[in-house]
Every structure is written in C-alpha cells, then in structure tokens.
Amino acid sequence: MIGPSRNALVPVHRLAGVALLALACAPAMAQNWIGLLKDTPAERFDDEDIKLFLDASRKALTEAKAGEGVGWQNPASGSRGELKVLKTFDWQTNPCRQLRVTSETVDRKGSTVLNLCNVQGKWKVLSPSQVKKG
Numbered sequence: 001m002i003g004p005s006r007n008a009l010v011p012v013h014r015l016a017g018v019a020l021l022a023l024a025c026a027p028a029m030a031q032n033w034i035g036l037l038k039d040t041p042a043e044r045f046d047d048e049d050i051k052l053f054l055d056a057s058r059k060a061l062t063e064a065k066a067g068e069g070v071g072w073q074n075p076a077s078g079s080r081g082e083l084k085v086l087k088t089f090d091w092q093t094n095p096c097r098q099l100r101v102t103s104e105t106v107d108r109k110g111s112t113v114l115n116l117c118n119v120q121g122k123w124k125v126l127s128p129s130q131v132k133k134g
Contacts, residue, residue: 041105048074049074066087069084077106081103084099084102091115097116098114
C-alpha cells in the first residue's frame, strides 16, 4: 500500500537534498542533478529508491561493460530501473560512457540517454554537442 507522500511530487528542497546526496555518493549524477530529475519518475523516488538508484549508477559507471545493464528495484515502493552502458568512448582523453537510464514508479515511466565522462576523477554529464566537439 502506498501512502499519501508517494503520490505528491518531491518538493524542490527535497531535490536539492538529492543533489547533495548525489555529490557524496555518485558524482556522475551531481552535475545538473535537479535538471535531470525534473519531470521524470525520479521526482517521486523515496529515500530507498534514491539509494538503490545511486548504487546502480555507481556500478554502471565503474564496473559494467558496453552492452551490460545494472538494474535496481524497490519492492516496497514499486519503483525500479536500469542503467545500461550503450558504449564507452573517450572525450578529450577522458574515459566516457553513454548510458540509457530508465526509471519507473507506480505511476510514471521514463528513459533518457546520458553521456558521462570522468574528468579529473569526477563524472561530468556532457551534452551531445560537447561530445561531437570532443
């Protein structure tokens, strides 16, 4: 059973808290985190969903090979997702990964493709135009 807090959108201050958590746990998702969450299923993630998502993100960025996906699921909330490494590449001599990020809550589904590069030990989200200029 889902309580009323699951049906409300995550307030902006909560997204800011997620951004801080992302900075500590998964630097790849820290840059523009609030912008990446806007109008996605992640707006409705509870704390455990966020933890599972960040753990899967870290694993996809550091361990998964091209073609592999790292899934996560929270039976308590019904939320789930996958981060699939579509390809690996270099950008300005930095190692990069293109990920398809899919997420689902009980009432929302979404998918996006992100280019992430490890620049000076931190993962940075690149726009498609930045990748092309590479």
